[in-house]
Amino acid sequence: MTNDELRVSADRVLARLVGDTTGTARLREDQWRAIEALVADHRRALVVQRTGWGKSAVYFVATALLRERGSGPTVIVSPLLALMRNQVEAAERAGIRARTINSANTEEWETVQEEVAAGAVDVLLVSPERLNNPDFRDHVLPALSASTGLLVVDEAHCISDWGHDFRPDYRRLRTMLADLPPDVPVLATTATANARVTADVAEQLGTGGGLTQTLVLRGSLDRESLSLGVLNLPDAAHRLAWLADHLDELPGSGIIYTLTVAAADEVTTYLRRSGHHVASYSGKTEDADRRAAEADLLANRVKALVATSALGMGFDKPDLGFVVHLGSPASPIAYYQQVGRAGRGVEHAEVLLLPGREDEAIWRYFASLAFPSEEQVRRTLDVLAAADRPLSLPALEPQVELRRSRLETMLKVLDVDGAVRRVRGGWTSTGQPWTYDAERYAWVARQRAAEQEAMRAYASTTECRMEFLRRQLDDETAQPCGRCDNCAGARFSVDVSAAALQTAQGELGRPGVEVEPRRMWPTGLPAIGVSLKGRIPAGEQAAPGRALGRLSDIGWGNRLRPLLAPQSPDGKVPDDVANAVVTVIADWARGPGGWASNASDAPNRPIGVVTVASRSRPQLIQSLGERIATVGRMPLLGTIAYRDDRVDTRVPRTNSAQRLRALDGALTVPPALVQALSSSDGPVLLVDDYTDTGWTLAVAARLLRQAGAGAVFPLVLAVQG
Template identity: 55%
Template sequence: MDTTATVPGPDGSSALRDEALEALRALTGRADASFHDGQFEAIEALVEQRRRVLVVQRTGWGKSAVYFLSALLQRRRGSGPALIISPLIALMRDQVAAAHRAGVRAEAISSANPTEWRDIEEGLAADAIDVLLVSPERLVNPRFREEQLPRLVDRCGLLVIDEAHCISDWGHDFRPDYRRLRDLVAELGAHVPVLATTATANSRVVTDVAEQLGTGGEGSDVLTLRGSLTRESLRLGSLSLADDRQRLDYLVRHLDSFEGSGIIYALTVSAAEDLASLLDRPGRRVRAYTGRTDPEERAELEQALKDNEVKALAATSALGMGFDKPDLGFVIHLGAPSSPVAYYQQVGRAGRATDRADVLLLPGKEDRAIWEYFATSSMPSQESAAQVLTALAEAGSPLSTPALEARVDVRRSALELLLKVLAVDGAVQNVKGGWISTGAPWHYDAERYGTVARARREEQQAMLEYERLAGGPEQCRMVFLARQLDDTTAELCGRCDVCAGPWFPAPDAPASTAGGDTTASDGADERVAALLERVGVPVEPRASWPSGLDRLLGAGAPKGRIPEGERAAEGRVIARMSDLGWAVPLRELLRTDEDGRPVDAVVPERIGSRIVEVLKDWGWDQRPVAVVAVPSTTRPQLVGSLAAGIASIGRLEDLGTLDLAPGAGPLRGGGNSAFRVADLWERFAVGPELQSRLDALDGAPVLLVDDVIDTRWTSAVAARLLRRAGSGPVLPLALAQQA
């Protein structure tokens, strides 16, 4: 049964309420603190009624107060420790600190504190810990699952599932390991209260989460407490500009007009890093925060933002759930997330404890291409699942992920995600030594995955509609976001650019400066131009062969380090496909038609001139004397014109192409390193004519030309062939890198 309550609830008095209120004031450090509508109702349902409760409330409402106070009150009544499933290490740090303020003895087990695990285990054994926070991924760890989890289940006084939308593959941040919590809930039985919390769940996600919380038999009905998701402090806006140049120029000129410190979100790592480099100035620091940022540095950057030591963090979605700065002054997006729900989650970082916070979206033309890339990599395919299950069943012993890669043609990131999905469904199990098949039947739910994919496309369309809101009856950005979350209580905000007109500086307005300092805006045109016109991204060569090639290529397959004399040299591309600036015309040149076939055309003069700049600025130790092309079955005209143009302009010898194996077609997309090398191993050859011309060069360097560098294995295999045929250093050169 799903019982939904829309708060506010009763404001009655009771002994439990008095006790909870005293604990709340200790937690917040404020003698005048009082419960928000719905907070005590949730605590009462958990502590007195031992119910299963789903709380859907806006960010900043105080969901963590509900579970810490409930845990404390349960402990006072003799219950065992609470187990909190928390998705992010950064979130755990803040949660542990908050718990200690309320007198709750909280500890966390994560990859960030392995040296503390034994002490924590001893504390649990001694009943000296009130709350244990773990990640959902921890539940997959064989040692934790076998040694710690059974004892926790036996003694658990409260289970909390934070960011519960991650349970649902309808949600914007689905994590397969969260699905395992359904089994954990069932193991606890109906007598143990369970709390799930989220700020970003529409009705479909709420239904899915409530269904999974409702496992465990009679008496396990779910109470859903759902409040208004609108944020009165947020002032929303969207500004569509023509291109990257205008968007970056706008940020350089007007960042200081946004009060306080904030977050500037970008869709890719390279864009976030470029933004930080562009905007960072003495007296107005901007730093990058991405998936490539070391965990220790992440903590330092988060604290710097909290302490207002930086104007902004230029971040990817790596900075999201769990980051809490109540006075965050603004959130700007350079490029839109793929759904209004994900957008709401990110902008919800701002204005939690301020009267006003500014939120501005600067959408880009590349947004849809980036959405599509991430969408296609997030769903398991039936073919991949079948490969994995067959390989594990035939192995007879556990296989590590690298060993499995040599048996299935699935990239590492996709393989890890697929293994989690299969593990949650009981088809595979992670044991000491790797993965095994359980032998349990597994059905690929094509209908469900197809429905989810359609929902994703609908969300993308809704995001485009949000960008185009232009006023009129019932038009409001906050109302639009709230209705995407199925909150029907939202009213026109009267603050957004649709309700009240543009509140943000016009693109042609005079540049804003901080404290009269014009250094932030002086030379803006030059700095933006330098970033966007920058060409020549280094491409590191592959240094080692992937493991498991002997299974695919047989005896004599290469292994270990690639010898220096057979390795490609460092290469160059004009830009990465995820970069700002030149990535846009490169994506257009390297596009596919409506049927998904690559469009083939000669290199336009505009692109050719940039290749000349790349060559001019390369800085090689010895100038190449010749050009050889990778034979292309999809863009022969493009690659051929690129190689011929370079030879002509650079006065280099045009050696033509490597020979292509008879019947070779386009390379398969995706796949992991071992299978890609196996596909390439006999694809190319050095023919007699090319061999003769290489002999005449007497070991001089050559350029190896291709259209796109993706996995870097094509250049690794081709360079090996050329070096073994007597060439000097092989320098890969392509238009773009797919990254």
């Protein structure tokens, strides 16, 4: 078949893919160049093109043509379930049989693998995490690499740690690339890669062979349908009120992005109470609920999904009419990617950024999750090297000062670097030498800081906003768009109605978050000298508690973050905070099972207040305890103290096991408090500033229960997360 004949066949497949019955559908020139390189020349190609350009058409058309020529199935490495579902549906429109292997369909894996082996599957979509699953890596991947007709790496910027969304699992692709037969074509696609990320990904596709092995097709990143704007509003209540007043003015249906799960929940609740049809979508949303929310948005049964970055890549709704960000992402590249969901199949879509004062605190939190220090990495390697068996994450966690999610990410990087290996049962050391690349990690940290500064500049610039974003992605063709608020004038007023503002203030000012007690001791405590394991006895557990708010929310979180920041001076509890705590207690007491309810199984009224000693905020906690005791007309019984013979218990709140090791034997119930508790078996309120891991409250409650307290109700100002 000549290349001209191949082009005719390619356009025919495209027509099936897009549902064109007139036969007029034609590939873009760069789409054809990529397909030609893959199908005719069996090359490796990197396509960096704007969202909506048609990158998926390249790999589906190439798949159909390669399968006609007898090639094996296409393997697509795809990062998100929403993206996988969209790709399966698109493949079916073109008559391409697609299946997936991911965390949501484990019961189908064996059947899917059998179908692949039988040649009944044209496209297999796998999540990057599968690539280093021991069973998949050792038993499925070798055969898959040998039979693959085309390898596609979607959202390829995730390969590069220079990029905004680096994922260590993607680096495992280097192994698969190296194992592929030399004539198997490879396609990588992304809409969000600047020049450095593009070069890095292209080099990795060439597996060390240099850029000449990889065809790079990079186009203009302008999105002619998008009208960008920024609305600077005084506070979170005004931003919520603006949404309530103006959401129906936005075209079609769309996405409202928030920076945290807590904010997504808050916004969803408020907008529903204001009469809007919206749904919440985050990393904590159950898969079935995610599917339902996606379907509702696709069918325009909801005005918007209120989503975190869990919806950031791949969700495909061509007629999406708007994207609003309630809070600014930390990177203009990530922002460009998310707003790219809108306006793919319509002439006009609105893109609005509503930055908030809490944005910077949230940026700092996520920045704190960067690659750990060399000391922490070496400690992990030493523990693995000394072990006589593979260590699971729960077994390894007590021995290192890292939270599980951060520990797992670090291990994945070390796995790619060859220092550790994931096997059945956990992780092992390979014994291979490993160098801590401090210079590279520092550069990445500086890059993140520069991206944050760029987002501040984007929000305040008087120049063209689309041109600004395109230049951040090194688009050399960038020029003023003529559509954004700076080019064409603002299209939306910042005015909000008094009624919407009052409702928003009430919603955000509503205090009270339930604090779930700890019920199980962490795994592996005996290995670090703490003789606790299994379930915490019911008679030693804390009862469900309450907090004034979450540090990550946009209501009380905005008030509590400055109060509880490490650099904030200690002082008496502010009146507004104390009054809100009293409201929380009153609602708590009257609620289901509360001590002031009519429920027959309601606990007795607390006999008094106990505080937790603090070296950093003694005045705050003491004054809060005194205020609660005075208003509640109950005695301040005393304080859970730190033992004088303990050197320093102010350890980082890293993970559960490390926190418990620091707390083991560190707290004590003074004699006067023991005497007060032993004279009555009634419940007590346990007051602290905030809870993160939850173990200070659990240990203090255990001691109080052992000293005679009938029940312990924890009460804190804030919960982390």
